[in-house]
Amino acid sequence: MRSRFGVCLRALAVACGGTLAAASHAGSSLRSENHVFYSGTVGYNWATQAWDEDGSRYDTDCRSQYEQFSNYAEWGKSYYHTLYGQLGLARSVCGGDDETGVTDLKAGLRGRINRYLNDRAWELEVTIPTRKGGPGASSVSCGAAELAANVERQHDDVLPWLSVNYGASLRLAESPLEHSLRGKLGASGALAPRWRWRVAVEQAVPLTDHDDSAADLSLPDCGTDASSTRGGGEVKFQWVKNVTLGCGATMTFLGEDTRAYRGIYCGYSKLWE
Amino acid sequence: MARALGLLLALAAGAAGGAATAEIPVDALALEMRPIDADVLFKKYAYDKSSFAVTVVEPDGTRLPGRIEVKGKSSRLVPKKGPLIKLDKPLKWRGTNARISMNALATDATMMREWLSWDLIHTLGMVAPEVRYTFLTINGQDQGLFLRIEWLGPALFKRHGHEDGELYDPDDNESCGDLSIDMLPRLGECWARLFPDPDLSHLAELTRAIDAEPVETFDRFMARAFDVDSVVNWIAVTVLVENLTTYNNEYWPYFSKTTGKWLVVPWDYDRTFGKNADPWQPFPAYVFNDNFQYYYPLELGASNALRDKMFKNAALNRRIRDRIREIVDGTPDAAHPWRGWFAPETMHARIDRLHAFLKPQRARDPFLVGLEENFEQEVAALRHFVDARVAYLRRIVLADSYGGLPDEGSAPLPAAGSTVHVTDAGGLMMARVTPRASVRGAVQARVRRGIPELVPPGIDRQACVQRSWLISAPRDLEADVRVEYLQEYKRTTEVGPKVGDERGLTLYGRDDKGWWRLPTVGNTLANILSARVRFPGPEPLLLVACAGAAAPVLAAR
Numbered sequence: 001m002r003s004r005f006g007v008c009l010r011a012l013a014v015a016c017g018g019t020l021a022a023a024s025h026a027g028s029s030l031r032s033e034n035h036v037f038y039s040g041t042v043g044y045n046w047a048t049q050a051w052d053e054d055g056s057r058y059d060t061d062c063r064s065q066y067e068q069f070s071n072y073a074e075w076g077k078s079y080y081h082t083l084y085g086q087l088g089l090a091r092s093v094c095g096g097d098d099e100t101g102v103t104d105l106k107a108g109l110r111g112r113i114n115r116y117l118n119d120r121a122w123e124l125e126v127t128i129p130t131r132k133g134g135p136g137a138s139s140v141s142c143g144a145a146e147l148a149a150n151v152e153r154q155h156d157d158v159l160p161w162l163s164v165n166y167g168a169s170l171r172l173a174e175s176p177l178e179h180s181l182r183g184k185l186g187a188s189g190a191l192a193p194r195w196r197w198r199v200a201v202e203q204a205v206p207l208t209d210h211d212d213s214a215a216d217l218s219l220p221d222c223g224t225d226a227s228s229t230r231g232g233g234e235v236k237f238q239w240v241k242n243v244t245l246g247c248g249a250t251m252t253f254l255g256e257d258t259r260a261y262r263g264i265y266c267g268y269s270k271l272w273e
Numbered sequence: 274m275a276r277a278l279g280l281l282l283a284l285a286a287g288a289a290g291g292a293a294t295a296e297i298p299v300d301a302l303a304l305e306m307r308p309i310d311a312d313v314l315f316k317k318y319a320y321d322k323s324s325f326a327v328t329v330v331e332p333d334g335t336r337l338p339g340r341i342e343v344k345g346k347s348s349r350l351v352p353k354k355g356p357l358i359k360l361d362k363p364l365k366w367r368g369t370n371a372r373i374s375m376n377a378l379a380t381d382a383t384m385m386r387e388w389l390s391w392d393l394i395h396t397l398g399m400v401a402p403e404v405r406y407t408f409l410t411i412n413g414q415d416q417g418l419f420l421r422i423e424w425l426g427p428a429l430f431k432r433h434g435h436e437d438g439e440l441y442d443p444d445d446n447e448s449c450g451d452l453s454i455d456m457l458p459r460l461g462e463c464w465a466r467l468f469p470d471p472d473l474s475h476l477a478e479l480t481r482a483i484d485a486e487p488v489e490t491f492d493r494f495m496a497r498a499f500d501v502d503s504v505v506n507w508i509a510v511t512v513l514v515e516n517l518t519t520y521n522n523e524y525w526p527y528f529s530k531t532t533g534k535w536l537v538v539p540w541d542y543d544r545t546f547g548k549n550a551d552p553w554q555p556f557p558a559y560v561f562n563d564n565f566q567y568y569y570p571l572e573l574g575a576s577n578a579l580r581d582k583m584f585k586n587a588a589l590n591r592r593i594r595d596r597i598r599e600i601v602d603g604t605p606d607a608a609h610p611w612r613g614w615f616a617p618e619t620m621h622a623r624i625d626r627l628h629a630f631l632k633p634q635r636a637r638d639p640f641l642v643g644l645e646e647n648f649e650q651e652v653a654a655l656r657h658f659v660d661a662r663v664a665y666l667r668r669i670v671l672a673d674s675y676g677g678l679p680d681e682g683s684a685p686l687p688a689a690g691s692t693v694h695v696t697d698a699g700g701l702m703m704a705r706v707t708p709r710a711s712v713r714g715a716v717q718a719r720v721r722r723g724i725p726e727l728v729p730p731g732i733d734r735q736a737c738v739q740r741s742w743l744i745s746a747p748r749d750l751e752a753d754v755r756v757e758y759l760q761e762y763k764r765t766t767e768v769g770p771k772v773g774d775e776r777g778l779t780l781y782g783r784d785d786k787g788w789w790r791l792p793t794v795g796n797t798l799a800n801i802l803s804a805r806v807r808f809p810g811p812e813p814l815l816l817v818a819c820a821g822a823a824a825p826v827l828a829a830r
Contacts, residue, residue, distance in 0.1 A: 116317055241462065
């Protein structure tokens with residue numbers, strides 16, 4: 001029973017990861033055949049400061065705000081493969097710039113690294129932008145296509161109250177975005193019956209040279225040449241069987257050429273068996 | 274006429290006796306799958322519910338395509354899992370059902386508990402799924418012995434004369450399908466209606482009716498609303514086999530539109546006959562533990578509004594006890610084949626028959642390699658359960674005799690080679706004695722609970738069972754004596770903290786000459802220890818059970 005709950009929550013963590021650690025949607029577990037998982041998340045992110053290319057923090061000209069309603073879904077295509085995707089609505093504001101629209105579409109295929117286990121997986125993921133030309137100072141789209149290869153591993157019950165997950169993501173981006181490598185480390189566990197906690201940190205490292213593009217101070221989810229260390233935590237509650245509610249907060253701790261975003265979000269998830 | 278009656282009686286007696294000795298039917302089921310799917314099926318992540326393409330290959334070469342998955346709850350966690358095959362529409366297997374469901378029998382090392390329970394249920398004539406031992410092969414590879422269990426679909430009920438009914442399923446995870454008014458607000462969580470549609474309003478109506486009916490008139494309500502025998506039998510079977518988990522999630526209320534009445538279909542008997550999940554232990558000890566219980570009363574298991582009022586109503590309570598008495602002590606006839614089904618001698622014959630049947634089947638089971646010694650121990654524990662349970666039921670539930678004191682009992686000595694099971698006022702076994710010679714007299718047995726005050730020199734008292742026995746019988750009588758200790762759950766045990774492996778327990782006897790080390794045969798599953806003793810009389814023989822080396826002053830007698 002506990003394990004099933006854990007799997008369900010792990011899936012929510014993946015979904016909420018869209019906000020918590022927006023660049024990596026990787027999950028370590030696959031859905032059972034024909035099971036459908038949905039997560040809806042409402043988030044609010046803001047930044048009034050940024051780091052320059054030397055890592056010095058400064059006040060930005062405008063307060064950046066990014067409000068997002070994210071929809072993430074997974075479908076168990078077979079025992080061996082799970083399909084997933086994400087699409088949402090967002091509003092991005094900075095000074096006089098104000099854009100509302102559909103976010104970039106992400107779609108991916110997840111498969112098993114070990115055919116018997118459900119705690120490690122690979123993913124191939126594509127991001128289809130809703131506009132071209134790269135991200136602006138205030139936009140809801142990254143403005144370029146991306147292809148990502150992810151791997152993720154989960155260790156359940158490292159301690160009775162602790163599970164650990166970690167993963168890596170190689171992201172190949174269409175110009176003007178940069179290729180990047182991302183790694184993440186997370187932990188989760190039980191708080192009380194039906195309650196769980198989760199924390200995660202994510203490090204993004206650009207793989208190509210810095211070129212001072214306008215994309216640098218764009219959305220945290222875009223593959224710019226910025227480097228950043230982000231983290232966050234969330235608490236989740238199993239409302240009824242297969243339905244979970246959760247809220248969390250995120251923060252960018254360190255960076256170069258990136259905004260110091262902070263965010264809060266709440267999410268709902270449901271699994272159809 | 275008299276000859277005809279005599280023949281009828283002989284046939285009836287033969288039906289019960291013969292049922293205990295008849296050949297056990299077994300089927301073979303051959304499947305074909307993609308090799309990778311066959312490899313993954315039983316080894317994959319336990320809670321995955323994916324299905325794989327499968328073809329059932331019939332002996333005449335007929336090929337029936339479909340999908341196969343594994344089913345179950347905690348049974349999903351063990352290596353040998355129960356497969357469920359769903360044939361492609363409109364195919365039916367051997368003209369019966371589109372679904373072939375098999376229990377792996379992996380949580381019961383005897384592989385007998387479910388079969389025995391269903392055999393009793395069928396003998397009682399209940400509306401229940403058919404079961405059949407089935408040997409499974411996939412791509413020509415042996416997968417072992419399973420228990421095929423009929424799918425609970427409309428066809429099953431039609432076979433029993435019920436058409437267009439409603440079948441309700443208490444949720445196995447929520448465990449709140451107890452028909453109580455308190456659970457009514459959670460009806461949708463606790464229950465699902467499997468057919469004809471998901472509407473639960475009729476079940477809600479039944480729940481309210483059970484709550485509203487006074488205890489005094491509950492027997493009349495039951496006669497109006499229920500097939501009363503189905504409920505009486507369900508409870509009787511539950512009590513006999515000690516099925517602790519049935520009353521809030523493992524049964525199926527069915528409303529028959531043919532009769533306009535409800536009936537109960539029983540379900541799930543893998544952890545019975547003294548075996549139960551241990552809630553204080555993590556998996557796998559949660560499932561595979563050596564705890565043992567035979568002393569649960571009529572009111573065992575979770576609460577259930579229907580059952581509780583059945584107990585409270587005097588007429589229905591008497592009817593349940595009478596049915597249990599019939600099954601334990603009755604003499605079978607053509608109209609009542611269940612009578613005497615649970616009598617120890619009949620049960621032992623039935624278990625012997627299953628043992629003989631299962632031995633060669635188990636030898637071909639790849640999941641059971643190296644577990645034969647455990648099988649013998651488990652079967653011996655099952656036999657002991659029958660003896661101890663019947664003695665308990667006679668003393669407590671059927672109340673054949675009242676009086677006596679806790680932790681002590683006495684009984685007349687039987688003839689040489691026969692056995693007497695001495696119980697205390699609570700129905701617990703004080704000792705089981707088989708004299709080697711016929712001697713007139715009685716055996717008296719008393720249990721002192723707690724760490725033994727006296728142990729052989731050199732033995733740590735913490736390495737002893739936390740009880741000692743005082744048994745008296747006529748002087749110089751030699752007898753085989755069996756005693757028991759309590760190991761109900763991890764937190765309710767008399768196994769001393771320093772005992773370690775229970776297989777190291779040895780019985781020591783103390784008489785006027787000192788301590789004697791007794792060659793001991795133990796069964797760590799039934800928590801029993803047996804040894805041959807010579808009674809010193811008139812003082813009782815003191816027995817303790819300890820692990821560890823004894824001092825050299827001790828000797829085998």
